[in-house]
Amino acid sequence: MVHLIIEVSKYLMIVLLAIYTYQCFAVFRRRSPERQNRIFNSQASLIYLIHLDAFLVIYASTLDLKVIGLYLVQLILLVIIQLCYKVFYRKASRLVVNNMCMLLAIGFIILTRLDFDKAMKQCEIAVAAIGITLLVPFIIHKLKFFHKLTWVYAGVGLALLSVVAVLGARSYGAKLSFSFGGISIQPSEFIKILFVFFVASMFYESTEFAQVVKTTIVAALHVVILVLSKDLGAALIFFVVYLVMLYVATRKPSYALAGLGTGALASLVAYKLFNHVRVRVVAWKNPLGVIDKEGYQICQSLFAIGTGGWFGMGLYQGMPDKIPVVEQDFVFAAISEELGGVFALCLLLVCVSCYLMFLNIAMQIKDQFYKLIALGLGTVYGFQVFLTIGGVTKFIPSTGVTLPLVSYGGSSLLSTTIIFAIIQGLYILRQDEEGMKQHEGKKKKKVNVKEKRTKREPQRKPEPAARPTSGNGRKKTGFDQDIEDLD
Template structure:
């Protein structure tokens, strides 16, 4: 499986150098084959280990979902980015494999959520493509974001020291995951409307309310993501480094305040500084995560050959550690590079869009995605303090999975818009070329019919000579 994901990752980046459509298609088909073979291999290993037919049944359902997703996107949206679809399915398959190995019931639930989310998200690209007034709902985006987060503060349940969501009809809902997308739309529509200082102050105040509510609910991971997304979008929209410096200064002060105000923040920082010294006082998670990564080595212990169950919340916050232990560091590094490949595509789409609103949306979603990947992997490897966020499309979690699928669907809609823009530009170029040729042809015809004195004199002389010739002929006849 290491070889297959390595080749897949190589194709993720080599495809950017291909300009021949046929070569790109062959590259994408190779990716599909590698993904399905890797998925099959992993489930065969799990079946042989457990001898449980439920694993085979779940495999068949998963492979149907992955194959159906690729086919439906290609059929419904011929202009879709196949690389983004392939990477989305690859990350889903990695998550399916690891969650099935850790907990079958969670894997079955994750499959159902993924299936529902993919069906829902199939309509999003056409909404992005057809609805042209999404940038006009600035106030609505701001209200929805703040109210959704405020509801969690009032009725939310506490999980690992933070108020993350609430339960409706037995379904756990984490609004902050969806609010991240709504927030990106709010900022993009605000910057499209105006980037004058007085308007930036209003936008910044609303963004600060989002962050403060998340801080009050102790969901510091989501607060940090929204803060960084806003700073990046602000800089790209205004090109003012002073805004970034001011934002970083405010963020640093906020981090110091959070350390002194919130006990669980102080605990996580102390654990990050010395996880083994605080092993019995909160450091158990990070210590076990580091043990797992070190035990796996470069090539991994193999499925069911490690002990990822000893890592707390291994299917959620620390799934990267579980993957590293049983699949190996090479596999884990390829996983990171696949995420980077997705981010490169997001930025590529953002840079080529001409509409400022859509450009900001693509940039904001890309930043949100890659920064969440950074927080998850950084927390698992002790690079930064653990923030309690999940690895997009890989970790177990319904709200996170749905929000990431929506994010990818929006990006697909923006990619289709970009293709439409390029086709429109090519069409206008051809129209201008045809108009230019038509003008040249008309000018040539006009020159042919234009009055020329010399030509008229020659013509008159020729007619006079012809008349004289006829007269002489008549005289000879007489």
């Protein structure tokens, strides 16, 4: 009976997520707010149905009552997120809210299946993260001095990265985090946001050559410290984000080409200097040749994806626990194995939908500072998704980067919810700009209508001259005039 439930549920989840994914893109063709709201409400229902379906399978497979308690906590959290944005941020993007909830729900599902204790901890972190970040859209919308804190962003970022490089704990050969009060923190996850604000502030002030040089030096210091810490995934994200923001701000391809050349040279140097880099490249080039050592993780990932096929094995029917660090770097492989390739592709498209929304805000918002912020944060998110899935599928060497909102990790989860909250604040600002534009358009239209009415008012015809009268006071007729002429 349990196998039948698992088999039916996996197809149901695929169908539900496929419908949700279709609606992510179909909503842009609906111009009517009523139709868009119907789609958003439908998406929210699909999130709850997928979450419920998966937890019914998890409970049927484990018969653990703690699963029901965890499900209820997660459900309440998802409902609270939806309600808070509906009540407090009516101008916020409901598509971004729905996508965030969907990614969180998928992360809760797969983590509960892989490790119940980690799923519990992830849920606790999510509650704290949502509680902290609910004020962020309000702060972004109301406060206007963020572009003035340029060197504060740089100073805090470089200081924290330096502390990690010196005192950080090693994890798989890299210094990534340090403990504070019994809590492990990975500062690079938050410094990515400060870095984007720093670059945006610098280029908002000026894009002259001297300003570009100063910005490049500070950006290079961030990357160098991360390379020395062997946090290569974060270093690559910082580098790419800077190149994208540099090109968009200056519109000079020569800067981007110079940056790409420098990056290629730096990669070659890192390959020669760090054994950590060479190990990952060897595992990428020929994982089967070193399956007992360097290639074991990527081989297990590829086996899992191949075994799952298009429709997956079903929850608890695969062996994702054979993949090292599966809850963090390789969670996409576990999803592909048990929930299927179609489900994994739909998950990827949901991430693409988030990225497109970020870029859409960057293109439409008028303020140059906020435009660069949206672009930078969108690049952080999109490139991190690319690095994660590219490493899992052997498209690129593994970089040890987590899948945002899905993978296990408190720092990653909190930093990503901050990014989404900042984007919501920028979306509200864009809505305000649209409202002002429409208001000004209506005022101009009224003025034009008044001017047209004034021009179109008919000119009054002059009153006809009074006809001459005859001597007895009677109006002269044509006959009288003829007589006068004869006289």
